[in-house]
Amino acid sequence: MAAFTEASLLDVWEAAHGLSGVRRALALAVAAGAEPAGVGDLAVGRRDEFLLALRERCFGTAFPCLVDCPSCGAELELELSSRDLRPSQVDSAPVLAVAGYEVEFRAVTSRDVLEATSRRALLERCVAGELPEAVLAALPEALAAADPQADVRIELDCAVCGHRWASPFDIAGYLWTELEARARRLLYDVHALALAYGWSEAEVLAVSPGRRRRYLELAGTVA
Ligand SMILES: [Zn+2]
Numbered sequence: 001m002a003a004f005t006e007a008s009l010l011d012v013w014e015a016a017h018g019l020s021g022v023r024r025a026l027a028l029a030v031a032a033g034a035e036p037a038g039v040g041d042l043a044v045g046r047r048d049e050f051l052l053a054l055r056e057r058c059f060g061t062a063f064p065c066l067v068d069c070p071s072c073g074a075e076l077e078l079e080l081s082s083r084d085l086r087p088s089q090v091d092s093a094p095v096l097a098v099a100g101y102e103v104e105f106r107a108v109t110s111r112d113v114l115e116a117t118s119r120r121a122l123l124e125r126c127v128a129g130e131l132p133e134a135v136l137a138a139l140p141e142a143l144a145a146a147d148p149q150a151d152v153r154i155e156l157d158c159a160v161c162g163h164r165w166a167s168p169f170d171i172a173g174y175l176w177t178e179l180e181a182r183a184r185r186l187l188y189d190v191h192a193l194a195l196a197y198g199w200s201e202a203e204v205l206a207v208s209p210g211r212r213r214r215y216l217e218l219a220g221t222v223a
Contacts (some may be wrong), residue, residue, distance in 0.1 A: 004058045006186055006205050012054075013183035016176070022110050025172040028054060028179075040114070043107035045149030046107040048171050049086075055175045056082055059181075063174070067156060071163035080154060085169060087148035096127075096142045099134035103127050192221040 004012075008031075014150045016027040029047045030036050032054035037048060055063075063080040096103045116122035123139050124131050131139075144151050153166040189202045189212055196219035207215065 004054075005053060007202070009058060009179065010183055010186060010205075013179050016179070017183075022113050024176060025051065026110055027055065028172065028175060032057075035175050041109050043109060043147050043150065044113070045107065045147040045151075046150050047110055048152075051171045051175055052082060052085060055171065055178070058155040058175075059178055065174075067167055069158040069161060069163055070165060071160040072158060074158060074160040076156070076158060078156070080169070081174060085152055085171065089148065092142075092146050096138060096145060098116065098137060098138045099132070099136050101132055103129070103131070103139075105139065105142065105146075106142055108150065191218065192216055196221060 012028065012031040015031060016024045019027055025047060026039050029042075029050040032050040034042065034047065034050045039050075054129065061082040062084070063085065065080055066079050067076045067078065068074070069076060094105055094107075096105055108122065108126055110124045111126050112122055116125060120136070123136060123143075126139070126143060127135070154170070156165070156167050157164040163203045167202050186205070190201045192213065193199050193204045193207075193215060194201070197215070
């Protein structure tokens with residue numbers, strides 16, 4: 001896939017700015033190529049595959065992370081790769097057999113998350129027909145197994161105290177933090193160089209980042 005230009009990065013930021021949570025994740029998935037009309041009905045893990053691909057196009061395949069150890073509080077610095085964030089998809093049958101019941105189910109979608117008013121309502125949307133208590137209890141685990149990309153967990157161990165745990169990784173939040181930081185930086189550059197030289201946004205973005213820094217230095221406006 002082609003690299004993302006800075007102008008398209010600003011477009012993506014603008015489209016998702018002002019949205020939050022699931023709606024922002026959907027806007028980012030559309031920017032990555034998901035069909036706008038069908039993106040809400042994709043399994044959450046499928047949607048997040050689009051976000052992972054978008055992140056790789058914008059910022060590469062290395063994911064620097066800062067994580068606090070839940071046991072001793074030490075701040076751990078680590079670098080994940082895209083590979084760590086793509087759990088192997090198991091071809092599990094969308095049928096849950098428990099306590100004599102056999103229930104067909106499907107993965108949770110963004111629309112489910114947006115429209116369900118309770119956790120039970122969310123689970124009910126994923127099965128056809130009745131939802132006996134035994135099935136209700138076993139369903140979350142079956143859903144997670146059927147769509148591992150929807151709930152990525154990273155195995156970590158603390159270098160200070162040796163504590164081991166599985167930390168969730170939220171690609172939507174991670175990508176948005178990066179996009180927002182980059183967009184703010186770009187908007188600052190446009191603002192400062194437009195003031196200093198009278199350039200338009202397109203003219204500023206046409207200058208390579210290295211030269212832009214030099215011009216900002218010359219104009220005395222490096223932040
Ligand atoms: Zn620790």
